Structure formats: structure tokens, C-alpha cells
Amino acid sequence: MRIRPGNAYPLGATWDGRTGTNFALYSEHASRVELVLIDADGGEQRVPLRERTAFVWHAFVEGVGPGQRYGYHVDGPWAPEEGLRFNPRNLLTDPYAKAFSGVTRWEDGTFSYDIASDSPDRDLIANPHESFGVPLGVVVDPGFDWQDDRPPHVPLHKTIVYETHVKGLTMRHPEVPPELRGTYLGVGSPPIVRHLTELGVTAVELLPVHQFVDDKFLLDRGLRNYWGYNTIGFFAPDVRYRSGERVAAEVQQFKEMVRALHRAGIEVILDVVYNHTAEGNHLGPTFSFRGIDNPTYYRLVPDAPRYYYDYTGTGNSLNVRHPQTLQLIMDSLRYWILEMHVDGFRFDLAATLARGLYEVEQLSSFFTIIHQDPVISQVKLIAEPWDLGEGGYQVGNFPVRWAEWNGKYRDTMRSFWRGDGGVAGDLGYRLSGSSDLYQNDGRRPYMSVNFVTAHDGFTLADLVAYDHKHNEANREDNRDGEDHNRSWNCGAEGPTDDPEVRALRLRQQRNSLATLLLSQGTPMIAGGDEIGRTQGGNNNAYCQDNEISWYDWELDDERRALLRFVQRTLAVYRDHPALQRSKFFKGRKIRGGDVHDIMWLRPDGEQLSDDDWQDPTTQSLGMFLAGHGVDDVDDEGEPIRDDDLLLVLNGGLSPVEFVLPPLHAAWERLVDTAADEPHGQVAGGDRAELPPKTLVLFRGVDPDMTHDT
CATH class of the missing domain: 2.60.40.10 (Immunoglobulins)
Known part of the structure; x- marks a missing residue:
């Protein structure tokens, strides 16, 4: 040699x-x-x-x-x-x-x-x-035939994110070949690609696929780290999701998955964990970084460098202030973009990456370098804008070009549909793009990544079926997981045969999904919510690599109806640019009259007053969007026009009659969470009855308008 x-x-x-x-x-x-x-x-x-x-x-x-x-x-x-x-x-x-x-x-x-x-x-x-x-x-051979792969490059304001797990998505799908279940090739297989395209999403956001470590304490309990937030290799697709035994085949197979998704017009976003590694604190194992150069890669306590700063709850935090650690992260990001053709990243506990000594600095070296990088700055960058350290909740504070998981959106929507009072003001901000968080720093409504559920917490089906977490399978005596979920079991804890409770739960799932898809911002669907996926009340299934977490594709009538509802609602979203604005509302008048680009209405048809916004009993309101007030242009520079839309929400337990504006001859139902199929019109100026816990989206129509939707 x-x-x-x-x-x-x-x-x-x-x-x-x-x-x-x-x-x-x-x-x-x-x-x-x-x-x-x-x-x-x-x-x-x-x-x-x-x-x-x-x-x-x-x-x-x-x-x-x-x-x-x-x-x-x-x-x-x-x-x-x-x-x-x-x-x-x-x-x-x-x-x-x-x-x-x-x-x-x-x-x-x-x-x-x-x-x-x-x-x-x-x-x-x-x-x-x-x-x-x-x-x-x-050692790998980087060669691969991309076959003229062309990333879809979907604008963020037209993006619909589907957060999912490589194994969970594919492991139980009956049409995925057994040898491909739980693998990258399974995600890129025709049955999965068909489901995603028929659903109508434009991007998959994959839970961590960087090589990670199963914690020993989990293995000792007969469990494992299913989610994968325990990285040890920032350049390697995890070997667990490889099909077959050929060494390093996972690199090629990951590329095949990306190529297949791109052909279907679907982007690939990776959930990445650059805030810590699998080596833990001073009592943790030594796999790599600690034994190669401990003070280079980790934030050590200055007066006691035996110990580690821990802003993540995992034992350590990467030392992003060191040039070599910064280079490691930037090299990793560029590798996944240039070599693996991914389209963006969601940064786990991103506030940790912004920390100077103790505080979170918006313009830390990490963000400065990304801002000027000609490769990384051009892909989708999404922050989980918090960590576990002091001052770590930073929703709304990330730099220009960064989108954020909007935790305030999640909390507001859960509270509203649960029936909590005093959230009308927050509801208005969240429905209209969270201008209170993103308008004054050069960002746009689509920088708000809206979500009601995610991998961490209840699934949507469990959010409406459990008042309390049920994490016994994690073998921590139900002590782990969030206790404050803003959930409501609709009258019975867990599974029930009561037809009224089941009907209410189905409507509540529709309410959350429809609100998510009809709000301004970038919607993110937690994978499986569209088919009523349950984890049996487990709101912290990070260690459940089994049927608790894997998607059940055997759909009953209720779950099949929910899937059809989500598909129809996503089609409505795609067809109406008024729901995909790239700019904030200005409150300006349209057509020289009394109609504004956005108007907020009470059930009696009058505009909401300041007192209405502050009233803790306000649980029903309407949001009018002027089709001529979109304030966007198409690729040819021509102004974009749409129909007038009216989104009406009744979060209360009593029916409400809502007076529809006399701006059009009639208002046609496009989305109705109280019905399997939206149907019928209501004349302008007439009343529409909304049952309890219901959302309806109307489109203004006149005699000379076509009724195609």
C-alpha cells in the first residue's frame, strides 16, 4: 500500500x-x-x-x-x-x-x-x-445518473409541506413491496408518490435521515430512537432506511427517492439536527467529535470545561462559534443540496444555532454565513424557532429569508376550536399571515409555516380524542411528553362507539385541517393526519418504532371520507390565489368603494369592532378576501385576480346564523366541514346557518360567472 x-x-x-x-x-x-x-x-x-x-x-x-x-x-x-x-x-x-x-x-x-x-x-x-x-x-462512489433531474422550485407561498417519516410512511402500506417498506426507495415508490400527488402536497419534510444513534437506555428497555434526533453523521443518509445489504447502497437509494419525488413535482426538505450530537454530556459516549477535538465541536462551560452547555435537553450543544464547526455545518448543507439534490432544510431547535454566549443573537455567525452563501441561501430554510435555554423562544425573530414553524399559530388554532375564550384577536392575526410576527423585518406571510400538529405531540385524531396523554408504552410511567396540549376529547376519552362523539371528532379534524389550508402562510400537514392516524394518545412517540407510529393504511369509511375532504380542500387552496398571497394585507379599499382587501365580519354582517376583538365570548367571525385585492402579479407581470372569498368560522357549541355580504348575487359553498360534500348557494344578504363547530368557505358568484371550482 x-x-x-x-x-x-x-x-x-x-x-x-x-x-x-x-x-x-x-x-x-x-x-x-x-x-x-x-x-x-x-x-x-x-x-x-x-x-x-x-x-x-x-x-x-x-x-x-x-x-x-x-x-x-x-x-x-x-x-x-x-x-x-x-x-x-x-x-x-x-x-x-x-x-x-x-x-x-x-x-x-x-x-x-x-x-x-x-x-x-x-x-x-x-x-x-x-x-x-x-x-x-x-468510502463512497458519488457517481449517479440523475437523468436530467430538475427540482420543482415551488415558490414558498405556493408550497404545501407534508411532514413525515421514511419508515412510518411506508412500513404498513400494502401496495409498497415488502422489501421496500421502511426505506428511501419505499418513499419514492409509485404507491407513495401517487398518494402524495393525489393529496396535493408540494414538498415532503422528512424527519431526520442523517446517521443517528439509538440511545442505550432505550435499547435496554426494548425501544429505540425512532424519530432520529440523535445525529452522529451529518453527511450520511442513515443506513437503517437502506433496502438490501449492499454496503453504502443507501446513498444511491436516497438519490433515487429524490429523483422520483422531483419527477412528481414534489420537493424534498430535510429535518436537520445541527444543534447537538449523540455524544451527550460529560458522562456520554465517545463516537467521534468528543474524541477528535472536544473544545472545537462543543460549547464547554468556560470556568469548568469538564462540562457542557446544554440548550437542547440532550447533554451538549454544538460550538457554532468555532470556524471549523461552522464549516462542518455549511459543508454538510452544501453537500445535501449539490450532491443529494435536496430542496431545503428544517432546522431543529434553531435558536441554539443563534446563541452567542447566553442570549440568542439574530445575526450570529451562523445566519450571516448562510445569508451570503450563494448555494444555501437559495433553498428553503425553515427554523424551529426555540430551544430549551433561557430566552430560547424566538418565534418571529429570525432573519430575512428564514421561514419559521409558527408555534403561536398552533396554539391559537387549538384553543379556538377547543372553545377557549379570548383568542379572537390572535385568531385574526394567524388567519391573515401573522403580520404581528413577520411584517416589519422584510419577511412575507409565507414565512409563517402554519401547523396544528407535528411529529412531536398528539396526532390530529388524538388531539380530538384525548384530554390527557397516554405514554405508558414509553416505559417512563407517563411522566414524559407535554401536559398542556390544548386538546379536547369531544366527550369521551379515547376510542368510542358513540356516533355523536365520532361525528364531532371527524368535524373537528376537518375544522383544523381546513383552517390550516385556508389561512395565509405556508401550511404544513403532519403526515397521516389526512387519514386519521392515531398513536393511541401517545404524544411523545419518539421511541416507538412499531405500529404506534407506523401509518395504518387500512381505511374505514370515516378515515376515507377525511382523506377525500383534505384532497378537495387542497384543490380549492391551489385554485385560489387569494389564499396564497405573497404580500401582507394593507386594509386598502378595492374598486374605489367600501370593500377592502380584507374585512372582518360579525355574524350580523357588520364589521368587527375593537370591542368584538377583545370580547372573550367572540367565537364566530368571518374573513372576507377581495379577489381584486390579491396584490400579486403572474410570471408575465400581469395582475392576479381571483373570486371574492368569505371564510366563516363558528367555534362555539351553538348554531349561528351568519349574514352574507350583499356584494354578490349569491355565495357558493366551496368547503363545508359539517358536510361530506359542499353543496348549495346562499343569496347575498341572506343568512347561512352554521352548525356548532363548523367552518365554511364561500365564493361570491354572479349570474354572468361560471361556477367551475
Whole structure:
């Protein structure tokens, strides 16, 4: 085997396509780095990396190509009280690995300290034994025939996000071939693509697919980390979602999934976890970063660098202030865009990435670098705008170009449909694009990613069926998960045969989904809500890799009716640009008369007063959208026009008669949550009766108008 000096860039293992592979690893504080090449039988060949350029240790190894498994031994000071935790007995995985050979083998050792010691300071004692339980990196062949892949590039104000899980979406689908269930290829298979296109979504947002670690405490309970928010490899698609056993095939299969979704006009957004890693706190395992250069990659407590800042509830926080850690994240993002063709990212606990010393800084280095990056700045960027640290709730405070999960939208809509009083004012803001959060900093209504449910919490079917969480299957005595869910069981806790309760629950699901799809902003549907997916009241199913989390595709009449309702409502959304505005309302008059681009109406037909907005008993209102007030232009620069629309909501427990404006000869029902099919018209100026807990969307029609919808 011939070893050449190689190059310090790019980091990771890079096959040259012909003669061998370049290996490059950053470690500022290491004194020695050794590459370990492992063959199919477990045999090792160790290659010292003697070249060191700008703290990057590197070598080119001839004869090494795709499929080669590898790791590192990194030597340096063992001084945990100074933040240095080098232990050359630990086999470490490459932070830049593009694929992994498998998952963590806890039984083979993963700790750099002496975990067997009884000392309360055992993390200060170096592990005297060999530790090689980490997943190994694999050299990959990046070649792939994209077949003129063209990302759909759907504008954000026309985007409909479908949040889902690779395995949960596909594992129980009867039309997905058994060998593809739970895999990337399953997501790209014809039955799944057909469901997504018939539903009408434009993007899938996949729960984490970066290589992650199953927590040992979960494995000890017979559970595993299903959601995947426990990353160890920021460049590698997780091996668990591979079809077949061929090493590194998941890289090609991920690309095949993206290509298939793009052909159907569906974008791919990844939920990414750059705020922490799977290595936990000072008592956690050592897989990679901690043993390679602990103070470079982690936020250590300045006066006690033995310990870690933890803004995430996982034990550590990445040190985004360090240039090398910033480079790692940016290199990862660019890799997924340029090499894997993804269309955007949702950043888990994004407030952590913005932290300076303690406070959240809107213009931290992380956001500044992304803003100027010509690749990353042009894809969809979505923040989960909070973390668990002090001052971590930052909804509305992220920079221009960033969309946000709007937690205030979720809370307001849950409260309104549950029947809570005093939310009318917030409801108006949320329905119209949350101008109170996004209007004054250069952003637009579509920067509000609206949602009522997500992977974390109740499913929509459970939100209307349970007053309390039921997380016993997590084996934590039901102590985990959120206690304040703003849920309502509609009169019975859990499953029931009561026809009235079941009918109310179905209507409440329709209410939440219709409100979501008819509000200004970017709607996000939690996958499975369109088919009434239940988790049996579990609102924290992060560890349930089983039928609790996997979608049940055997639909009864109620669930099939719900699916048809969502499909019809999404079609209405797509057909009406007044529901997809790219600009905030101005309250301006239209046609030189008394009609404004948006108007808020009481049931008696009069406009809401300030007192009405403040009245805690206000549970019914209407939102009028002027079709000539869209204030957008098409691709040719021509003004966009639409029909006048009227969205009417009755969140109370009594029927309400609503006077429809005399602006048109009639108002036609487009969406009606109290009926399986919307039907009929109401003359302008007449009253329309809304049953309790009902939403109706009307379209203004006149004798000379067509009635096609």
C-alpha cells in the first residue's frame, strides 16, 4: 500500500475515481492521528497521518476505493478538567463520512472514560480498554445518473409541506413491496408518490435521515430512537432506511427517492439536527467529535470545561462559534443540496444555532454565513424557532429569508376550536399571515409555516380524542411528553362507539385541517393526519418504532371520507390565489368603494369592532378576501385576480346564523366541514346557518360567472 501526502481539502474520505482515496481529518489539539482501514473480515491496517496542514491531518492512500470501511485513532492530552478528552484506545468515526457500515454496537465499547469505575468522578479516568463499537465510515462512489433531474422550485407561498417519516410512511402500506417498506426507495415508490400527488402536497419534510444513534437506555428497555434526533453523521443518509445489504447502497437509494419525488413535482426538505450530537454530556459516549477535538465541536462551560452547555435537553450543544464547526455545518448543507439534490432544510431547535454566549443573537455567525452563501441561501430554510435555554423562544425573530414553524399559530388554532375564550384577536392575526410576527423585518406571510400538529405531540385524531396523554408504552410511567396540549376529547376519552362523539371528532379534524389550508402562510400537514392516524394518545412517540407510529393504511369509511375532504380542500387552496398571497394585507379599499382587501365580519354582517376583538365570548367571525385585492402579479407581470372569498368560522357549541355580504348575487359553498360534500348557494344578504363547530368557505358568484371550482 503506497501512502502519499494527499490534501487537506476536502475533509473526509474522497475517492479520486481511479487510484485511491484522500483522507483528511481536522483536529487542532491532537498530537497524533491514525487512520484505521478495516476489511470485510474485521482485519485492521493502520496508517499514520503524518501530514498536518492548518490543523488538518491528511494522506492519500492508493488502492483504497468505494466500500472501504474506516475509522480513526486520535491521540492527545487526557485532561477532562481542561476540556480535552483524547483516548487513542477509542476507534472514532469520521465527522465527514458519507456512509456508514452499520449502527452503534454498544457491547463493543463506546466510552473514552472508565464507565466501570464506581467513582463519582469516573469521567476523569481514562478507559484502559479498547473501544470499537462506533459505526464505521465507508468510502463512497458519488457517481449517479440523475437523468436530467430538475427540482420543482415551488415558490414558498405556493408550497404545501407534508411532514413525515421514511419508515412510518411506508412500513404498513400494502401496495409498497415488502422489501421496500421502511426505506428511501419505499418513499419514492409509485404507491407513495401517487398518494402524495393525489393529496396535493408540494414538498415532503422528512424527519431526520442523517446517521443517528439509538440511545442505550432505550435499547435496554426494548425501544429505540425512532424519530432520529440523535445525529452522529451529518453527511450520511442513515443506513437503517437502506433496502438490501449492499454496503453504502443507501446513498444511491436516497438519490433515487429524490429523483422520483422531483419527477412528481414534489420537493424534498430535510429535518436537520445541527444543534447537538449523540455524544451527550460529560458522562456520554465517545463516537467521534468528543474524541477528535472536544473544545472545537462543543460549547464547554468556560470556568469548568469538564462540562457542557446544554440548550437542547440532550447533554451538549454544538460550538457554532468555532470556524471549523461552522464549516462542518455549511459543508454538510452544501453537500445535501449539490450532491443529494435536496430542496431545503428544517432546522431543529434553531435558536441554539443563534446563541452567542447566553442570549440568542439574530445575526450570529451562523445566519450571516448562510445569508451570503450563494448555494444555501437559495433553498428553503425553515427554523424551529426555540430551544430549551433561557430566552430560547424566538418565534418571529429570525432573519430575512428564514421561514419559521409558527408555534403561536398552533396554539391559537387549538384553543379556538377547543372553545377557549379570548383568542379572537390572535385568531385574526394567524388567519391573515401573522403580520404581528413577520411584517416589519422584510419577511412575507409565507414565512409563517402554519401547523396544528407535528411529529412531536398528539396526532390530529388524538388531539380530538384525548384530554390527557397516554405514554405508558414509553416505559417512563407517563411522566414524559407535554401536559398542556390544548386538546379536547369531544366527550369521551379515547376510542368510542358513540356516533355523536365520532361525528364531532371527524368535524373537528376537518375544522383544523381546513383552517390550516385556508389561512395565509405556508401550511404544513403532519403526515397521516389526512387519514386519521392515531398513536393511541401517545404524544411523545419518539421511541416507538412499531405500529404506534407506523401509518395504518387500512381505511374505514370515516378515515376515507377525511382523506377525500383534505384532497378537495387542497384543490380549492391551489385554485385560489387569494389564499396564497405573497404580500401582507394593507386594509386598502378595492374598486374605489367600501370593500377592502380584507374585512372582518360579525355574524350580523357588520364589521368587527375593537370591542368584538377583545370580547372573550367572540367565537364566530368571518374573513372576507377581495379577489381584486390579491396584490400579486403572474410570471408575465400581469395582475392576479381571483373570486371574492368569505371564510366563516363558528367555534362555539351553538348554531349561528351568519349574514352574507350583499356584494354578490349569491355565495357558493366551496368547503363545508359539517358536510361530506359542499353543496348549495346562499343569496347575498341572506343568512347561512352554521352548525356548532363548523367552518365554511364561500365564493361570491354572479349570474354572468361560471361556477367551475
